[in-house]
């Protein structure tokens with residue numbers, strides 16, 4: 374087991390009076406792909422936002438390469454090498470496809486990813502690079518969202534439901550591209566509703582249920598029964 | 609010919625109004641902040657210009673070299689120190705705070721300069737004119753218009769062809785996601801306010817050369833700026849120039865009909881356009 378790149382310790386999160394996460398503990402090893410599953414409203418997106426610096430957390434609740442980053446702003450977290458592909462893609466409508474990618478690289482980290490390499494990964498984006506990002510199909514927009522995160526040359530990349538609302542062939546294409554993305558030593562957390570997909574791409578899996586971790590295990594050993602129990606909370 | 613003259617003079621006056629409007633539009637576009645103090649900041653810039661010309665014996669246009677950076681720095685400080693704290697889901701706090709700022713600036717100017725009208729001395733530039741096809745055009749209004757066009761072209765270029773403009777647009781689209789891209793929105797907002805007040809500085813100095821001013825005239829300049837922004841269409845930079853020109857022409861043509869109608873004619877043109885095209889003539893196309 375490598376050094377953990379990310380350690381989450383006793384993390385909680387609130388929206389006003391509503392508590393969305395309770396006492397989450399989680400680790401991601403260097404180079405590991407971790408999957409997170411859970412029903413709608415379980416707190417998966419909230420957890421991604423907490424890691425990325427978009428929620429208000431206690432500094433020690435999120436540690437990245439040994440540094441307490443829970444209290445940092447999202448731009449400071451990004452500078453340290455964590456990138457998020459947000460749920461629902463969230464491209465900038467006022468920016469062209471190319472500008473959406475360039476702005477992802479603005480944190481100024483060195484690494485293998487450049488505009489050219491993103492275009493190699495998703496050639497269709499090169500053809501459409503001058504277009505408004507809103508003119509793309511859902512799948513193409515997802516490619517931009519992934520490319521935008523890669524442009525930051527992150528060491529840890531967070532994917533929040535990259536297949537949501539996309540046609541099966543597109544999902545297949547995106548998942549086929551995934552090994553080429555995380556293969557280079559990048560660590561990843563993948564939030565995925567499709568449990569089979571989640572198990573096939575990850576080495577370990579966490580299940581969230583109503584803001585708590587209900588299951589943690591190695592992806593090749595957890596049983597379907599354990600997962601359904603953790604997912605739906607049926608005892 | 610008199611009518612043509614009124615239209616041409618109104619067009620040139622519109623350049624000044626476009627400068628009033630550009631800073632207002634920029635701030636609204638980037639951070640959805642309606643800056644009630646904008647008119648008073650224009651007047652403040654005029655007074656800073658006045659002080660610079662008197663103390664350093666400079667020509668008003670040369671004073672821009674001092675007033676523009678000063679206003680830009682003040683804008684950045686104001687945004688980071690005060691206005692950022694008021695921004696959020698509720699639109700009321702920034703309105704109240706900028707209204708308060710407007711009162712503070714007016715009173716401070718009254719204390720410092722009294723209520724007496726002042727004017728900057730631009731020498732021969734004030735009276736110089738050229739004849740063009742039977743029309744006599746003042747060099748100063750022509751210069752003002754040219755400066756307005758250049759500034760608006762520069763803003764347009766900044767917005768669509770620079771990293772700063774990309775950051776403005778991204779933060780305007782989605783503050784959280786922009787923050788994920790390593791942009792600190794508080795800093796980006798500071799830069800937007802700095803740019804806005806730099807434009808305001810030029811507007812204020814040109815105003816102070818063109819007409820006399822006193823601490824109370826900010827409100828009127830704010831209204832002209834607003835009207836130009838809304839006529840042109842929110843979020844459209846070139847639209848502010850069109851809006852300024854339409855307002856300027858309405859005023860000079862109105863004054864031609866009856867000198868007392870100048871301001872009223874502008875307001876009527878604004879209302880008519882608002883009734884026919886509620887989003888302005890050239891709303892942003894996205």
Ligand SMILES: Nc1ncnc2c1ncn2[C@@H]1O[C@H](COP(=O)(O)OP(=O)(O)OP(=O)(O)O)[C@@H](O)[C@H]1O
Pocket residue numbers: 388391393411412413414415416417418419420460
């Ligand atoms: N901005 C918000 N304000 C208030 N409550 C929120 C907000 N965002 C999320 N919540 C609540 O927090 C809980 C967790 O939401 P979250 O979006 O993290 O779930 P999720 O697991 O990502 O769900 P989904 O599968 O639907 O994306 C839900 O009960 C949700 O209603």
Ligand SMILES: [Mg+2]
Pocket residue numbers: 417418419460533534
């Ligand atoms: Mg979610």
